[in-house]
Amino acid sequence: MRQRSSSLGQAYDVSEMFSKEQSLEMFEKLCRIRYFELNVKEAYDQKKIKAPIYLSIGQEAVPAALSTVYKPDSKFTQHRGHGYYIAYGGDLEALADELLHKPTGCAKGMAGSASIHSPKIGMIGHDGHMGSEVPIGVGYLFGRNFKTGLNEKGLIVVGDAAAEEDYVLATYGYASKKNIQCLFVCEDNNLSILTKVEARRNWKTSNVARSFGLESIDITDDPWTIMYYAKEFDKKLPAFMNIHVARAVWHAGTGNDGPPEWDRFSLIREELERLELKKESDEIEAREKNEISELWKRL
């Protein structure tokens, strides 16, 4: 069995399959997520945010890469959803207001960090039951498309813990049977709070999804590898991607237990330099860092 690592399933030259514009678009989104989340962390540490927060620091590459090549009509995430909201064009100020408990938040303060929602970008909120977004999302897509003449696509994201819920697994089977046009993504940070996957199961989500009839892959969070498979799977929906990520902070809040298993942000910078995109990417990073910082100063 292939083991979790920073290079699992990654081809050396995959980044060269994408245009300069696509690589920079992906990096711009990645920086926007990262610096937004770092500002959230600061606000939380300053006790401006009083409700639980679920940061995606260290996991930014997945939404940044997916949103660059996969354009679903609806998106379903669970508690760690800031990155998807940002990557798919959600209003940053409305998200910040939501986290700061303001009535101008994207859910008027009802949703907080865990249940963000934005009809404008087709992001449907989560209720807090781990993995419920999987059957709800599949039902939503069935309802949108059945006898309506529409052919809408969806993106449904779970974590590696929610991926074990019985109703999540059963949904893969029903989505396969009903040919639901959906890309399922498991963000696998190997942790349920602090309990590792190996303590909880001896099976792989990608194998189970395949057994239900879904196209399936098990890869690391290299963004070009993600983009490659997302483009391929877009033609073969429903499909499933288990993507290994290295969470940089705790499940909830801002603490950490030392450095993450790998630093994807640095690895991406190195690859952009190898692609001779250092100058442009440095400019993008500086601009995003500044703009996000200015946004939070205004709040």
Added chain:
Amino acid sequence: MGEKVSDTIKRISREHLTKHNGLILGQCLTAVGWVGGTVPEMKEEEGIVELSMSDVLNGYFVTGIARAGRRPIYVVRYQGFQWFNSIGLINYAAKSKDLWEAPCPTFIRSIAMDGGIGPVASGTHHGIYARMPGIPIAAPMTPKEYESVWDYFMSHDDVVLCSEHRRSFGIDYEFEDTIKNDADITLLPISSTRLNAIEAVKNLEKEGITCNINNVLWLKPFNPSDKMIYSVNNSKYGGLFLDGEHENGLAKCLAFDLMHKIEKKIHVLGLEERTAGFSPHLDNLPPSAGKIEKKVKEIMSKG
């Protein structure tokens, strides 16, 4: 002869598919009998969708369909199956309007039956839904009552729990409330207990005990009518809720609410506080006429 409840349900369901772009979903809908003759004999391409046998998935799946605006009718063939099916409907569909101003209107046909079906599947289970906000609950037993519950659903954006009973399917008449000024007690029957209540009242009258009957249709929100309050207040020994669920399910909540509006005591009689077995002598059925009569006499003897 009027339209039976089963025909009313079937007619409403067919119209929902053909005129409102609705969907009917459930397990084994097309099996022999088409759920007691209540599901129109139509095909999946016409909107009758067979679900998987994963109950928890199905409740969430239907919630997603509701979120997409299709106003699904969700058929749960035994109310005991709600222990699995209700999770998504209670925690997502019913909360979505408050959380995100995104209603998920769903009509849940939760079907009860009694006798010989063991510890889980039998009886009514509306209490599972009643404890959480956002879900109106009704227990119609007649064609007109059923239609009124459906009309409520179609004119609102709520998740509605329709607590059905198979004993209602053949009913083609309406129940009348009876109010006498010199009554000893007012019976407040829910769902199928209405049928046993009528029999009990006849038997009690032979012994000189006078009972009013005030049938209960809407269980939540529970807004007792002036007529119900008058009836109970003018009954010497107050009122008695009758339910086919365990007494801690919903009946005690209704009794609590009503008691705060009147000057008399309200009692409850539901299933016995024990697990049902399959054998007839171990079954746990809604209060029979005999049990109702016994309970009324007990209340009267205690004053």
